[in-house]
Amino acid sequence: MxxxxxxxxxxxxxxxxxxxxxxxxxxxxxxxxxxxxxxxxxxxxxxxxxxPVVDRAFPLADIAQAHRALEAGGVRGKIVVTIRTGRPAE
Known part of the structure; x- marks a missing residue:
């Protein structure tokens, strides 16, 4: 808030x-x-x-599983969704 x-x-x-x-x-x-x-x-x-406190990271393909984790509660930290762009990391 x-x-x-x-x-x-x-x-x-x-x-x-x-x-x-x-x-x-x-x-x-x-x-x-x-x-x-x-x-x-x-x-x-x-x-x-x-x-930042990260609870778990999910690949974009598992976005539904990330939503279920949030809805279930008990998450301690942020849920991160990783997106691969196909470009190499700098």
Whole structure:
């Protein structure tokens, strides 16, 4: 959930509206990241300071299995779907 300090009323509305759906439902999300913040996030990830938590990775062909894992619950981290482009990795 994101809270946009520049749009306080809208952010509060999203937070309140999202509570109607319960804890395990997808919440409303509105984001407007600034270039500088994304650059900082990239830097922290690249240097290893920030590491995403990945539960499992699935190839695109197994996307249905990835959805079933999410629906079943108990996922601890992100579900990653890998896509092969046919180009060699750099």
């Amino acid at each position: 994101s809270f946009d300090i520049d749009h306080i009323t809208a952010s509060l509305g999203y937070v309140l509206a999202s509570t109607v759906h319960g804890r395990r439902r997808v919440r409303f999300f509105r984001g407007d990241p600034h270039r500088e913040l994304l650059a900082e996030l990239t830097r922290l990830t690249d240097n290893g300071t920030l590491r």
